[in-house]
Amino acid sequence: MVNVKEVMNTSVIKVKRSTSLRALLDIFKQFHTHPLIPVVDDQDILIGMVYPENLLDILRPQQAKLFRSLPFMEMDQDVFDLDVVPSMGDLIIVDDIMDKHFVVAKETQTIEQAYKHMRMHQKERLAVVDSGGKILGIVGIFDIIWRMFKEKGIA
């Protein structure tokens, strides 16, 4: 039984509640291969999550919820018709937009358990936390799949 900690990525890009939208966008741009950014407190305890969808909430607040459930409707969304002004970059901080409720993988779980969790909640990545809620890493569905191929001698 392979523990989730054996496959997780431990170099995690994190932000604080106070991180401004401006800074958050910079981080997303630099690390866009990490489309999940955990929000932690000073003790590294996981307190929220930011996804690119949370950014869309700002551009089109009324439609965001709808778009999340009907992705094909994004074709109509005119991203070039932004209804925001520069001061929003400082006015909005991570705390204003982050998901305060989120799903995690526990450090005691196996990759099978983490995989089931991902499928059930339709997430491709989960933060891995210890019993105190402190973030240890992020496990992605690819990490698990890769490990399974490795076990079979392919990777």
Next chain:
Amino acid sequence: MKVSEYLKKNYCVMDLNAADKEAAVREIAEELTSSGKVADKAKFIEDILERESLGSTGIGHKVAIPHARTASIKGFVIGFGKSKEGIDFNALDGEKVNLIFLMGADPRELNLYLRVLAELSKLLMNSAFREALVSAESADQVIQIIRQFEK
């Protein structure tokens, strides 16, 4: 969705007595209790000030938009306060604040909350709008000015 739909004249304080931001928030929050949407005034103020400590909402040009997502509010509320002397909000440009829009939203009202913040920020970018508000003498005028510039 218009700001004027949510800001009622009795949620406006035309001449804040407050000398500091905490007192200013308290004064405006007090007016908001008449909305029936403030489930816990003390918690609301606490959450607003906590949010303010994470990052100043004094976005410059002597305006501040203190806001918080908080379970102490049912739905969404917005209030207004004007200070002649100016209040220190640790604003980004270092200036004291004359115009304050206080907002609170139930965490489930995220979309409305962001929409109002965006609309308000846009309105406040306009110096004519700010000047009109500074000159306003009554809450009725404040609402009228907002309606006028919202179009």
